[in-house]
Amino acid sequence: MSDQELFYLLALLKVDGVGDILAKRLLLHCGSAEAFFKTKTNQLAAIDGIGSVLLKNIKDKTVFEKANVELEFIKANTVKVSFFQEEQYPERLKHCFDAPVLIFSAGNIDLKKRKIISIVGTRQITSYGLEFCRTLLEDLAPLDPVIVSGFAYGVDIVAHQFAMDNNLQTIGVLAHGLNQVYPKAHKKYIGRMEEKGGFITEFWSSSNPDRENFVRRNRIVAGISEATIVIESADRGGSLITAHFANEYNRDVFAVPGRVTDVYSKGCNDLIKTQKANVLTSAADLIYMLNWDIENKAKPVQKQLFVALDTEEQNIYDFLIKNGKEVLDIIALRCDFPVYKISGILLKMELKGVIRPLPGKLFEAI
Template identity: 70%
Template sequence: MRHEELFYLLALQKVEGVGDIVAKKLISHCGTAENVFQTKAAQLKMIDGIGSMVLRNLKDKLVFEKAEAELRFIEKNNINWTYFGDEKYPERLKHCIDGPVLLFASGNINLNKKRIISIVGTRQITSHGTEFCKNLIAELAPLDPIIVSGFAYGVDIVAHQAALEHNLQTIGIVAHGLNQIYPKIHKRYVSKIEENGGFMTEFWSSSNPEKENFVKRNRIVAGISEATIVIESADKGGSLITANMANDYNRDVFAVPGRITDKFSQGCNNLIKTQKANLLTSAADVVYILNWNFETKAKPIQKQLFISLNNNEQKIYDYLQKTGKQLLDIIALECDFPIYKISSTLLDMELKGVIRPLPGKLFEAI
């Protein structure tokens, strides 16, 4: 059954004039991709956006030959696949009108977690950007998010590597078929990524990493995740396209600010200036904006490790140890702490595992 289902989905993809949006309309109206080919033209013509060209092309028998060839490749190489009507299809992508009809995957991807973030940026990452990206993922690691990126040079591969270092699931969204690796130099990371994560694409084995494919795959990077983070970007680039797509999908976007004279801070600064991105200075900003609750998978921090707290954090911790549960505003007042700084400080302490948030803006020491 799945064999036939995939065959007709592949065939429908090869019908000229049928893109993701039109294919979804046809399948939703007919029930299955197979039914699309069997439904009379008079009925299909009643669907909004279905014209004579599409109806004529649906009769092209060559689409079945192409589908058969790709089906053999998928089955021979044990490629995983899902389509937009499946339970396994990424939940957030289901809400993107132009999300891909079919997704192919390799590795051990598990999207059952709610926390999925995409990290993108320039291919010419600076040492500052590298350090920030690594530190950000290290700080977020106790929250066990899935890290999505595009497996390209620069920010992408730094994000994947950092995720691997902290045993986080990481997914590379590639702009070509799963029969190849691009860039080839990144082949050394493939097996490690597939152990805890993997690769996803909408492209067939016949698709090469062409320029337009990278722009197209960016909508998956933006649509699959809860938020998109731009580490560094010039005033033009693929990461800005991804950020704009994320905004169109009503997803949160974060950008790391930089000096106005830095070439690879211009894109981020413009996103912040035009209110298309939240300013990102630390993991605490992500946790706060996305309203993530801290549930560490690490062992609780022991008292002998409290030396990692700075003076302000230690003062707040000692106060909560003494008083028990307390309101955010009261903590700021009693600890003589500026109200505009207290939220980020408390979130930093959450990430260190020394306090926990409670309903009603209450906090308590662990």
């Protein structure tokens, strides 16, 4: 996109009363943002959604001054800009009716043909939520998914950290411009996240992290991925709003169940109870529901002659060799592993080609 095209797009988005949905309608009708500003008033009046107030706002010349300031910021800071009609714009987000016309990004983001999941939850993450998130991302690491979250306190920053610890690309969706960090305590993560991943936002450099911006941010978190995972949530909160958006966009939603007496499991339990989310107890649940294992099953697995197994994997492999095929629960019991942990170990062994899953939650050594 040329600087001139971007300039007029920025000016269009700065017209008071023009949001993402109306902007797309205007671009479709006029052909471009520049053409919009050159279209006669009586012709614009015929467009659905244009009223007398908006026609008056279009004449406000300060939109060009504001667009120029933002364009200078973009150029000076080498901000990457994605237009919703361009190929590099996030593919899944492109199909959301209220997706941003423009996305601004920083870092090394690659979303093409990738498995992308969003992880959200309470800012008051408990040890239960933290441990579940750690195990989940360790077990998903062999599949190399992109982890998206909101860079906030609690579940968000934990998801980003564990993603980086497992060498996964992670993206923070911001509720403000790229010229600031919120919360400021998370400034220490910026450099590491931008090395493999980064940040995206629809907000200009003049935007502050105002309350209403977080709701708009949440729709991007939901829309950019194929599934949203809620790890912990009270009965109200931003993560439930994100889950709502994901349902609206016809995306898969998963929630981690908890005890009915736990405050930060109530939101998750309610999502499951009202059938607005699938139960998530392990990485295996996610892989099965999203059909991520199809590509592995489509290819015949050839066992390597010398496969490196750690002590836990070797213990399970020896058990299956001795006893033949067995169900997951029995493997966990006989090999003395908790069920939540055995799922991840079995997944790693399957990817190494030493075991294979069978119907009925059975596994056998190859």
